[in-house]
Amino acid sequence: MLPAFEIVARHRPIALVGRPGAALVAPFAAVEADLDLTGAGEGAGAELALTHPDGTRLAVRLDGQRASLRVGERPLRSRRHGRTRATPSRLGLTLTGSHLAVLTREDGAWVVRGRVDLREVGGPDTRAAGWAGGLRGSGSGAVTGVRTGPFGQLGLRDVRLVSHADGTPYRRGGEVLLTATSAGPGFFDTAHTSLWALTADDRVEHRADLFFGRPDRPGVYGDHATHLLRDGDRWLVATSTWSDFPADRHARVPGVLRVTLAESSADLTSGQHVLPTRELALPAPECTPSVGTWDPHLVRDPATGEWLVGYVSARRFFDFHPALASGPTLDDLTLRGAATDRRATEGTTLLRDGATWRVLASDGRDNRRATRARFPVFDTSLREVGTLRAPYPTNIPWPSVVPPDPAVPGDEWRWVTFNGRPAGGTLAGYGTHGDVVVMRQQR
CATH class of the missing domain: 2.60.120.200 (Jelly Rolls)
Structure with a gap:
């Protein structure tokens, strides 16, 4: 592929x-x-x-x-x-x-x-x-x-391409735009969403910062693990409510982590913005009740008009797997597939291969031996059909691949992801990861 x-x-x-x-x-x-x-x-x-x-x-x-x-x-x-x-x-x-x-x-x-x-x-x-x-x-x-x-930020993680509704990258000149989680000096509740440009020579440059209101409580939150999508003359922003994730990360309370959706006609590619949101209801497999969902990725199939939403669903913290929902609108989604054999797989990403949609993900090292430290490729029923060939950095790096720009002769496939390297010393801890890792196709 x-x-x-x-x-x-x-x-x-x-x-x-x-x-x-x-x-x-x-x-x-x-x-x-x-x-x-x-x-x-x-x-x-x-x-x-x-x-x-x-x-x-x-x-x-x-x-x-x-x-x-x-x-x-x-x-x-x-x-x-x-x-x-x-x-x-x-x-x-x-x-x-x-x-x-x-x-x-x-x-x-x-x-x-x-x-x-x-x-x-x-x-x-x-x-x-x-x-x-x-x-x-x-x-x-x-x-x-x-x-x-x-x-x-002390580090960047959860790197995802900004895209058009049909899944193609949102480009400005020779730049590809990315969302990322800007890590703070602590766990996930010290981070927020930021917007970056990947330049033609593989550098990253800061462009914007996004913050969010919640549909069920007052205040301004630094929610992150975000997908920014251009749909006609509006932006859709799907994000994960990590900003007040409980200190007790082993909680089994349903709904403590979920996905919200914002809509805006402002230019979100520069400056700072606070966006009101509503909940994006994502279904969970009946056999594995979900205590949380995160890592949203949205596309609208240009052939059928159907929405496809990739995300992660957790049985408990932290035991999680990729899932895919679809529907005629984002308010009417049903489960299409889930890879429930995984227990540490996230970064769910949709990519079109010709007329066929594929679901990419990242198998973390806490999975079973056969599905560990690799990038699986699934069909839309979440049946594995292949793997991507790339180095696997530390942590659970996302498969954010950048197709060649059809307007640039000889342009190559690229991949921008992250690793788990912390910064800020031992008190800052795990949440400060990571480095941005840029890859290109082998020659």
Whole structure:
């Protein structure tokens, strides 16, 4: 079906402040500054803060090699991680959802030295609509070059092509647009959706950030694992509600993770946007009741007008498999197939092979030996019909393949995915993955 692929590039676009000076539309903010500790007197410190007209003050202080957070007048310090190992060159404060974190730049890398969930210490309701717009950043003490703006990312994962409704890539000039999850300094509830361009020479460049309202509760959320789709003169945005995923990841409560759908006529390919959503109801196999669905991918068959929706369904956390639904509209979907023999397969992606639709996925290493660390190809009943030939990075990298551009003679197949490499040190942990991995067809 497709050629063999090989890795040609890797990228890690880390940035605390993603858009310096830009207004805040969601509770994803950062302040960072250079440290000038050489001329500071004994005991002199450095401080960064986010303040709000309602009296909220969120701050970080560095005294010598000890970093601490402050919520109002309350100091909070990690005894295990709060001391730097090397003299830091920069200091950072991030707000990602409800999480406040302090980071120091040591030996050329950002390290998380403390983190707190503001909900657990009597902090403000950071997700309240419009609240983040009142935040202002500042610095004092041994800091220079203070920068404030929306939070950027420590890593990128869940990379998916932006597409037209017929499944073809959405291109601008020589660029292919991608959605990704911008990882924050912690687990999945510190991340948000971002938009990137894959250039003709295999670089990635930041373009936009998307945030979401919920149909069943107030507030602004950084939901992610998103597919952005151009349908006529509107955008459809299907995303997964990871932004408030329970701390108890072994919960068996149905519906704690689901897919929502937004519609917009705005230009979502630049700037920042907060989008209202409704639920996209996705069916689960009767034999395997679902506690959650995620990783949506939508196409509308140009021959029949039928919608096809690929996604992941979980029996429990984390035991999950790919599924496919179809219907005349996105509000009238029925199950078409599910690969229930899998237990760690996700990244469900639809690709047209001539007149035939194929379903691509990624078999994680927690599957059984025969279906581990590989990229299966299914038909629309979710019966495996082949595999893709490509290196398999760490974690569960998605099969986001880029067909050749018919307008560019000699253009090649490409593939843009990610791995599980974390950043930010041990306190930040697993959720900070990963590198962007770019592949091209083998010659």
